Amino acid sequence: MLETKEIHFYYGAFHALKNISMTMDDHTVTAFIGPSGCGKSTFLRLFNRMNDLIPDTHLTGQCLIEGQDIYQKTVDVTTLRKKVGMVFQKPNPFPKSIFENVAYGLRVDGIKDKNFIRQRVEESLKGAALWEEVKDQLKKPAFELSGGQQQRLCIARALAIEPSVILMDEPASALDPISTSKIEDLIHSLKEKYTIVIVTHNMQQAARVSNKTGFFMLGELIEFNDTKKIFLSPEKEATQNYITGRFG
Amino acid sequence: MKHTEKELLALKEEVSQMWKLVLSQLEKAKQAFLNDDFELAREVVSREKRVNSFELKIDSDCENYIALYNPVAIDLRLALSLFKICSTLERIADFAEGIARHVIEENCEPFSAEMKTQLRIETMFDTAIEMFSDSYEALDSENTKLAGKILSKDEIVDEIYIHSIKILAEAIRKQMITAECGLHILLVMRKIERIGDHCSNIVEEIVFYIDAKVLKHHKNKVDI
Amino acid sequence: MKRIFERIIEFALIVCGTITTLVILLMVIFLFKEGTGFFRNSMVEKGYALCVQEENPVDELTSAQIKQIFDYEIENWNELGGNNEAITPFRLEEIFNRYPEEEWGENYELLPGKLEEIINETPGIIAFLPVQYLPKAKILHDEHLLPDDFFAGSEWIPTATPAPQFGLLPLLMGTLWVSFFAILIALPLGLGVAIYLSELAGARMRQFLKPAIELLAGIPSVVYGFFGLVVLVPLLQKSLHLPVGETALAGSLILAVMALPTIITLAEDAMRNTPQAIREASLGLGANHWQTIYRVVIPYSISGISAAVVLGIGRAIGETMAVLMVTGNAAVIPHSLFDPVRTIPATIAAELGEAPAGGAHYQALFLLGCILFIITMLISITAEFISKRQPNGLG
């Protein structure tokens, strides 16, 4: 379970997230929508502390995963990131073979057992619905895959280290509609095992894949509710204006 | 199968569940009327609530489906058809309930078998139910060939209804039955006639869904 | 365990970064420490002093005056603000002619006495004597070398006695002279090639020209110098009927070739960075290719091109070996392109081997190094400043 309590986040003096408290249940898909610069990506990145990489940022409030505050000093960031996988906007496979891409997280973790690695790679590729397409060419450079395949490879890469949460930052915005729908189907099947949080520009995508949707605007969480509720009868006028395209 | 397809199939399945429920309501109403079966009539009345809740459920599912999945083309036509079919089904179920209520509320003598044959009331019931189950068949098998057959059956129903007015007027004049009872029977037959009309509407929706043709307010729809 | 290992590596990285910074700082400090030490040297050679008669009103002389006195260019004290009296320069060696060796005493302990005699006998005398044999006489105030002597001095004669001359002007002028003409030659050539490469050349021509220019940049400067020495110098001498072929012109020509790759590469990069959209806009308005180049591409990339030129100048100013080998190395202020000149780096290279460590000459060479360092620093900062300027509409 992911939970935030009164989160405030600053880039230098810029107040990027304002007092955000919410709870996301296990094995659900939660989507964040909102106009560009509304803070939804920033919020997503809180959960695996990717914002740590940006200098001059500052956070107050609590961010809990399974009850533990991940911003405590005792928390090891690398361990956290193994538990909270992430998929990025543009597919970013490493310049290695397909196999090595998926095995990367394991190798970084110090695992040497070849059989174990091979098995885990296969499982992860199957989990990402890519196995059938690549099983005969695991040695091929990952760059030779299509964009959609690359993105599923990145998902497989994240699955290989057995996270409990998967964060997705606009995972399909760089892909064509066919690849997009494959990724969306994949998200549906991953929901069984993982807690998924997804940021998307595409409202329909949020509607299609998520159980719950949060609408962000200007760093505030305007509305957070069941996706059906948000898209059929949102409570806030701002939400309504945004999802109907009347925004601004 | 794609996730969105699954959602749509689930919706379709719900509608067919409702269809079956309404069909059984119709069958029971017919039995109750023909046999003057109070028990059966009460059952029909009490089960009407289930039909109503079915309608609410399907309504909201249709809304959600449209809101979340933004269907287009055949998906959109199906969603819209199901939405309309669903409310039509509810109307038909209302008529079934209405017939059952007639059975419960009127205190007429059961009228003679001769009269029944003369009125062809059973045929009328059967034809309407056939139309109803045939239109289900058409939706389920996505077969618009059945449409013409169903629509032509509606003419039989209409013909029986128009005919029954004369027969009933005659019977009342001859004081074979009370005027009140005669009117009751006419109302029931009127309801069956409406069921036939609604079935025609359903068929039109099905044709819209499958062939994307609008049949409403067309003269020669039977020729389809 | 893994954590600790990572910490260690990270620490090593930080140490390396720090070392690099320190080395760079150390270099600057060292250079300037030695260089500014120059001004703590006295005008007169170390261990020596200048003596005159007690009655002589002159208290101090400038370095240039001392030199002129001993070169017999100044012959009367009144020229220096003293009495009307002829100057008699005297060096220790001359004592050999006056007194036989026996009279100096066992360990030359009698020498100061004798020297005193000589000074008293000769009214207009100025004696250049080692400090340990100094007689009782008026010792001229020995000033430290002044910035004026260095920066405004017009002679570079570091081996002159008693007062070596460390005048920067001839070297600085030589450097600027040679570099200026080098750029004058290299600029049109370099820009022309850059335009050709970035705008006109086809892919195959580029594939041939780019490595050729890289190679031109890679040829060691000593090879350029050698080539200049054996080909260019005789060629110039013969074709222009010069007394010597080793002239500023030879240096400029060689430097021009050496500065070419810098100018071409940087200017081409700058021009290639002109957005395709701007070119297309110009072509779309009916300008032809050449008009697009000089009305759009060049104005757009002018800051990059200027930076290229400035860095080319930097390369020319700092170049040592080639210049050393072809310019003739005469430390005089040049008057024409056909005079031999000597540049700052060439001076350092030629003289450092002979200058005793820690001496005035040695430190003077370091001071030259400082000057060179400052000039090149200024040049790279200027280049950076220019190239960072955004292209503006004024062109």
Next chain:
Amino acid sequence: MAIMQKKTEQKIAFTFFRSLSLVVVAILFWILGFIIYNGAGVIDWEFLTTAPSDGMTGGGIFPAIAGTLYLILGSSMVAFPLGILSAVYTSEYAGNGYIIRFIRIMTNNLSGIPSIIFGLFGMALFVNTLEFGDSIIAGSFTLGLLTLPLVIRTTEEALRAIPDTFRIGSLALGATQLQTIRRITMPMAFPNIITGLILSIGRVSGETAPILFTVAAYFLPKLPQSIFDQVMALPYHLYVIATSGTDLEATRPIAYGTALVLIIIVLLMNLLASFLRKKFRKL
């Protein structure tokens, strides 16, 4: 009419630029051709493997070649680890603090500093202050410092050319920063770094000014015994025999030969660099 004029103008301009390019190429070929033409006859196995003899008028240049190799090796040992690690630090670890910006400005400007100044510094620090004397170690340090900015810059550029997405991708998988550098960033930057290093070797082998006072020996037929010995070096050898030989007629061929060897080294380095670049690009 105006169009015709524009066309002629363009034609003249373009012909002019084309001929300038030809001039530059001609200069290159003139220099190369001259040295190859005169030097090719001199170089043979004996020239490469024997020491100079007869007061530098005969024999070969073996000690100079060996000395240059020593210097390449020595300066690489100084500049490569220090430069690469510094660059990794400044581009991967350090933020944008004042110190880092200062280092960056320094290294940037340092690459424009004339080599003779490195010679001055090397002499003052390594030869005199640290009392290494004229020695391989002093020369290696000096040349190492000379190439340090070059190494740092090429490494930094190579590292910076790698999009952040790869780093972020790796970090998001729970890799530490060091693991990211070792497994992702460095392997990706490797081709560019290696070509930078090779070019810097080319530069080291041709530099004369910095070794004038730190290592180079005029004549030393023996190979060095320790790193505190002097050595001969190719560029210095060329300088010496070209300018201060006693018998110019006799030493000229040796000078041509030495110049050719130098050029061959530089050419080889350039070829190797571009070959590696192409090869890695294919991967």
